[in-house]
Amino acid sequence: MDRLSLNQRTTERWSVAEAVDGCVRAGIGSIGLWREPVQSCGVAAAARMVADAGLRVSSLCRGGFITAFPGPERDAALDDNRRAIEEAALLGADCLVMVVGGLPPGSRDLAGARARVADGIGALVPDAEAAGVQLALEPMHPLYCADRGVLSTLDQALDLAAPFAPSSVGVVVDTFHVWWDPVVEAAIARSAGRISSFQVCDWITPFPADALLSRGMMGDGHIDFRYFRRLVEAAGYDGPIEVEIFNADLWAADPDEVVALMRKRYEEHVLG
Amino acid sequence: MDRLSLNQRTTERWSVAEAVDGCVRAGIGSIGLWREPVQSCGVAAAARMVADAGLRVSSLCRGGFITAFPGPERDAALDDNRRAIEEAALLGADCLVMVVGGLPPGSRDLAGARARVADGIGALVPDAEAAGVQLALEPMHPLYCADRGVLSTLDQALDLAAPFAPSSVGVVVDTFHVWWDPVVEAAIARSAGRISSFQVCDWITPFPADALLSRGMMGDGHIDFRYFRRLVEAAGYDGPIEVEIFNADLWAADPDEVVALMRKRYEEHVLG
Numbered sequence: 255m256d257r258l259s260l261n262q263r264t265t266e267r268w269s270v271a272e273a274v275d276g277c278v279r280a281g282i283g284s285i286g287l288w289r290e291p292v293q294s295c296g297v298a299a300a301a302r303m304v305a306d307a308g309l310r311v312s313s314l315c316r317g318g319f320i321t322a323f324p325g326p327e328r329d330a331a332l333d334d335n336r337r338a339i340e341e342a343a344l345l346g347a348d349c350l351v352m353v354v355g356g357l358p359p360g361s362r363d364l365a366g367a368r369a370r371v372a373d374g375i376g377a378l379v380p381d382a383e384a385a386g387v388q389l390a391l392e393p394m395h396p397l398y399c400a401d402r403g404v405l406s407t408l409d410q411a412l413d414l415a416a417p418f419a420p421s422s423v424g425v426v427v428d429t430f431h432v433w434w435d436p437v438v439e440a441a442i443a444r445s446a447g448r449i450s451s452f453q454v455c456d457w458i459t460p461f462p463a464d465a466l467l468s469r470g471m472m473g474d475g476h477i478d479f480r481y482f483r484r485l486v487e488a489a490g491y492d493g494p495i496e497v498e499i500f501n502a503d504l505w506a507a508d509p510d511e512v513v514a515l516m517r518k519r520y521e522e523h524v525l526g
Numbered sequence: 527m528d529r530l531s532l533n534q535r536t537t538e539r540w541s542v543a544e545a546v547d548g549c550v551r552a553g554i555g556s557i558g559l560w561r562e563p564v565q566s567c568g569v570a571a572a573a574r575m576v577a578d579a580g581l582r583v584s585s586l587c588r589g590g591f592i593t594a595f596p597g598p599e600r601d602a603a604l605d606d607n608r609r610a611i612e613e614a615a616l617l618g619a620d621c622l623v624m625v626v627g628g629l630p631p632g633s634r635d636l637a638g639a640r641a642r643v644a645d646g647i648g649a650l651v652p653d654a655e656a657a658g659v660q661l662a663l664e665p666m667h668p669l670y671c672a673d674r675g676v677l678s679t680l681d682q683a684l685d686l687a688a689p690f691a692p693s694s695v696g697v698v699v700d701t702f703h704v705w706w707d708p709v710v711e712a713a714i715a716r717s718a719g720r721i722s723s724f725q726v727c728d729w730i731t732p733f734p735a736d737a738l739l740s741r742g743m744m745g746d747g748h749i750d751f752r753y754f755r756r757l758v759e760a761a762g763y764d765g766p767i768e769v770e771i772f773n774a775d776l777w778a779a780d781p782d783e784v785v786a787l788m789r790k791r792y793e794e795h796v797l798g
Binding site: 357362363364368395396397399400401406407409410433434435436437457459460461463464465475476477478 | 629634635636640667668669671672673678679681682706707708709729731732733735736737747749750
């Protein structure tokens with residue numbers, strides 16, 4: 255259980271304080287935090303709580319959304335990312351997860367949006383380096399290409415990261431987002447030294463009505479988690495294994511029970 | 527309008543006879559047929575109808591679903607594909623679209639399912655060649671990897687097609703399925719000589735509640751159709767442009783109005 259990390263969104267109802275307590279109660283050593291609940295309690299207070307509890311912060315979610323055209327909206331997005339970098343530094347987070355954003359309203363220029371992501375990452379790297387924070391580029395399932403993330407594959411994330419030091423720009427391997435990729439095995443091998451975060455949650459069918467809440471508990475779907483754990487380990491990754499699940503049924507359940515189920519499924523489907 | 531093709535599922539309520547009449551009324555020169563409505567009226571009768579109307583059959587949908595483990599289920603699937611090949615030959619269809627199938631129930635072995643697809647295509651190619659039918663491998667959006675098609679990218683389809691003559695095994699370029707792919711430009715260039723079918727429909731947001739009916743009319747979503755038309759043309763494709771849309775709102779509308787809207791949107795968003 256020493257590598258298991260609870261991403262806060264898996265137990266959506268819990269505040270930072272409650273999630274920290276829940277991890278301690280369940281013997282879980284790491285936590286993935288989200289900016290909104292962290293801001294609700296204050297970044298300094300959240301940093302104290304996780305430090306006092308002896309928890310490792312496996313990630314801060316999330317920066318990104320940097321596909322706007324040049325102008326005030328883009329400037330505001332970059333400024334917000336700079337605040338997120340500061341927050342990640344204060345929390346001592348392993349990385350700041352970057353969900354890069356979709357197409358701007360009315361635009362069908364996907365290549366252009368992707369080029370602006372590359373520019374935006376370049377603009378943020380000096381801030382990240384000054385703060386000692388690693389930006390973690392998260393390829394999103396192509397399902398979200400239009401509205402959440404134009405970064406669609408691990409290879410694309412690695413190409414984007416390549417100009418920068420691995421300590422500044424890494425990649426997230428989230429099973430939900432990459433499991434379908436026919437070249438994922440080679441892409442994970444290529445990620446050696448750049449894997450910022452390994453996240454697990456399942457792909458379930460039939461596909462839920464709300465595409466944003468379509469993730470499942472490990473074992474409820476179609477993904478072979480051991481296979482992916484071995485691939486990231488073969489690429490040298492030995493950090494936390496973070497469980498991030500957006501699912502209406504889990505959010506309606508007792509968070510302690512969700513954590514207990516997560517521990518059980520982690521043992522059965524990720525380890526071993 | 528001479529390249530526009532109506533895929534029968536776009537006007538789901540229409541029988542083959544009604545769809546043929548609808549194409550003639552609208553001055554549309556090609557039609558994409560589906561096996562079930564064709565079987566409802568009889569293959570020979572359908573072949574006569576399209577021939578009498580002077581329509582080109584741009585595709586027959588669909589063969590595939592060949593991911594079952596070796597045994598009676600797989601044998602039955604291959605036999606069904608052989609019947610589909612015969613039907614495509616009788617209809618004089620440009621190609622038989624292959625939707626390869628998802629993971630078998632309970633299996634998480636994606637690589638194994640993909641290997642069985644390759645074996646299955648190999649088993650069917652002699653039948654296709656004997657009948658003079660081109661199998662058209664359709665990469666499906668990764669959204670459908672678990673339950674409809676483990677063939678997820680154009681590159682993967684091209685790798686699968688590579689051992690066979692282009693006249694026997696081609697690929698489908700469907701904008702809905704491939705638009706997000708960061709390497710699609712190179713993959714379409716690589717498809718030169720193997721493009722069996724070019725299909726258009728839009729990716730719309732918010733993502734509809736029924737994932738199987740999530741396609742939109744051209745212009746209602748995020749895809750740059752002119753860009754894709756130019757890419758397939760640069761790869762030498764000058765065949766029909768088939769509109770295949772699964773959408774509950776369109777299925778509820780008057781099919782003649784759907785066809786009129788399709789013509790208009792085709793002019794505005796695909797041509798020009």
